[in-house]
Amino acid sequence: MLRTVSCSTSLTSSSPFFPRSYSSTGALRGPGRNLRRISSPSSTGRRGLRVLSDAGRSLNRKLSRLSVRAVATQPAPSYPDVGKDEAEKLGFEKVSEEFISECKSKATLFKHKKTGCEVMSVSNEDENKVFGIVLRTPPKDSTGIPHILEHSVLCGSRKYPLKEPFVELLKGSLHTFLNAFTYPDRTCYPVASTNTKDFYNLVDVYLDAVFFPKCVDDVHTFQQEGWHYELNDPSEDISYKGVVFNEMKGVYSQPDNILGRIAQQANIPMLKFIPITLVINEDFHRKYYHPSNARIWFYGDDDPVQRLRILSEYLDMFEASPSRDGSKIVPQKLFSEPIRIVEKYPAGRDGDLKKKNMVYINWLLSEKPLDLETQLALGFLDHLMLGTPASPLRKLLLESGLGEALVSSGMSDELLQPQFSVGMKGVSEDNVQKVEELIMSTLKKLAEEGFDSDAVEASMNTIEFSLRENNTGSFPRGLSLMLQSIAKWIYDMDPFEPLKYTEPLKALKARIAEEGSKAVFSPLIEQFILNNSHRVTIEMQPDPEKASQEEAEEKSILEKVKAGMTEEDLAELARATEELRLKQETPDPPEALRCVPSLNLSDIPKEPTYVPTEVGDINGVKVLKHDLFTNDIVYAEVVFDMSSLKHELLPLVPLFCQSLVEMGTKDLTFVQLNQLIGRKTGGISVYPLTSSVSGKDEPCSKIIVRGKSMAGRAEDLFNLMNCLLQEVQFTDQQRFKQFQSSFLISMQNRLRGSGHGVAAARMDAMLNVAGWMSEQMGGLSYLEFLRTLEKKVNEDWEGISSSLEEIRRSLLARNGCIVNMTADGKSLTNIEKSVEKFLNLLPETPSGGLVTWDGRLPLRNEAIVIPTQVNYVGKAGNIYSTGYELDGSAYVISKHISTTWLWDRVRVSGGAYGGFCDFDSHSGVFSFLSYRDPNLLKTLDIYDGTGDFLRGLDVDQETLTKAIIGTIGDVDSYQLPDAKGYSSLMRHLLGVTDEERQRRREEILTTSLKDFKDFAEAIDVVRDKGVAVAVASAEDIDVANNARSNFFEVKKAL
């Protein structure tokens, strides 16, 4: 659900369908595609359980937030303390202090005496330090002001009076996290870094931005970030421009997001969260961005006294304000009657429109905040009902055939009052009511009959495992804890409580053991769901006219605006447009840039981080071992080669992987198998991976089986992997149909929500073989394949089933297999036997001979039509084809292009939410991409100007240093132990040696202006010989093809 709609300022980047590129895992790779995702709390807290770590993360968030008061049982280690007098001297009063054993931290709550600002200071051994400032920002109207302000305050401040200090930090710091989010009732500004000096630099820029932004006196900033009329010439039409405007247009081009918004507003009408209408209100800042209304979080291994020193400098400048009382969130009264809402959403014309309804039931669970034990039990119930494919509510809905997929369902407790939602999309008109009935009858049945004891055990193990693992992926742990704590703290409740789960979990386990799970869960279903009259049912109907209607409406408003203007007004607007554009495109003066604090090159380690790797051999199979502290968990990957797979089977591979983990064996139903995995392990997943390999024609094409378990259960883990790989039977036609339809739906969503990823995949498929393979398994070609597959499943299931068997036979073999393991040394030794047994059970060689992968899509400019209000525009070419040889400077240069040229032109003056470039050093493909972009040809022209931009570039040493440091920050991105082991495997597969990493690092560190100029020649190949692919609206494509005679081949997709 769209609890957190905005995530400000992130350079958006695509999430390639399969990890074709590896920057997020830290292999040698430049800045780009998946470095900075849109990272919003909701996206990490959502239910998308295909990737292991996501499952863990969402659970973790959920559960750690749901906990009751507990007494610390462990003595606190001696973390540096802030004495009472010391705190007093700095203007703070110590409110309370606790050692929190769950996160091995000492947490102290301070209050700034003068303003009442509260500060949580968390000390521990985590080098990934986190700072966050959170303001309560209840929306009083529907203007989207909190969101526009969230963007605007990062556009220059008192001490940092440049256009966007935020972007300077993106360019030139070692941040491990840098972003901002707007929730329906609060705004968060978090930063993180492992380098202390860098960390304090980030903190200072953020504090100054929040408390002293320039935007309050500068209407240009609101116009740029929010919205404004644009008129280039009085003879042309007026249009809307603005970053948030296009960001939100993109968000609400996705039906799921529209549904989420309607649900949110219907459930809690007082928390309006409407896409921006057009009002600007500077007063909002004065009122809510005040220390009295702020909560500040510090976390990590830095000096807690220094934290207070930094804060007092800012906070002492303010007097107390009543804003804290004025921002109190009032609970929504529960409805006495259920309500029903019917709305239309913009749909494409493909497929059967009758089958595109959505239905969604939501409950607001309680008027008062729940006690933490109840919340914990509800979180558990949520996992039991919906958490895995075997969970009864999820399973029954999907098996009913009434709809194609679930919409975002489950408990949500980020706001004051918890909610529960469940629903389906892809529902035919006649079935809407049946879905509602099935949901209600299933809930009733679960309340009456309770849950299977294996299911309860599996949920319990999964929950305990994820709490112990605390795997937040690339999201800093300290930030995850902050978001948990703030979910109570923001409502004036105890900020410590959500961090302590041990005791309440113990109590819940004891209750289940004594009274049975039914006695615990059935009353919850009855009280909070079945007998709760605050139920909002939403039905959404597809409307193929709606997108063009909305566009026409916008056009007519703008025409009226224009008609109401005199000639002088129009001339003035054109002048103002030009003035804004000039301002946006004029670089900051060097003295302004200099004031943003930055590190020196001497602060940067000269060597890359090495992952301990021992390469061994078991039975002729290569085994990589990484001896790292993992809190007694074993992470394992088994890699199989795809080089004996027949070409035509490629698009079936994702479905093959899904079938392995969700189909069942001769002896076990898929539910039993799934519960067994839940009870014994931390999860197993299977997915394909393809990439070009530098200097080789043959791509790397693998299937990866990834799993984790407690060290003591490693044998079970490998037994279960073996069971999935060798014993699962491809006989369940109904389940396969479900996979097909849910994959089809998620591909359609990708096209709407991550069209830049689809465009990138398409261009890659034209430019290299690995890209072609990847596109067959996750791009537009795959979408087309899934559409034809439905018929085939009905008519020739036997044929599909035997194709799946054939894929298995062509993959499974000891030959070409690689095993990768990450754990502490002792565990690594202990699990060898299990690995050996697993390997011995594999066939020696794959069936079928070696195949040669050589597929490509024809080179051509393509426009992919979807119903959308904003476009995704890409252009790419292979720079190695010019004879360019890889040099580490390429990473610095492409990052610089993204954060300056593309940021300024595509985002700031173009009005797109994002514009960036990506260089795949393995293939040589350099691509430009835009995201939620109101333009099309104009963006392509900007891309084509990149070579000239580089040739005309004049950077001083400081700018260059910043660019270098920022690049090192990307290359050295912070990783938890499992990610370190995984990165090392990726480097091994792609032939990237530690020597090469060292050499590239030296090249990065010595990048010169000459490198930039030289790179211009290489990058011209994209302009001259590159291919362009846009995912765009029919209207914009028509306009483009008229303006530039049939530039694009048009392909209809949705």
Ligand SMILES: [Zn+2]
């Ligand atoms: Zn935003």
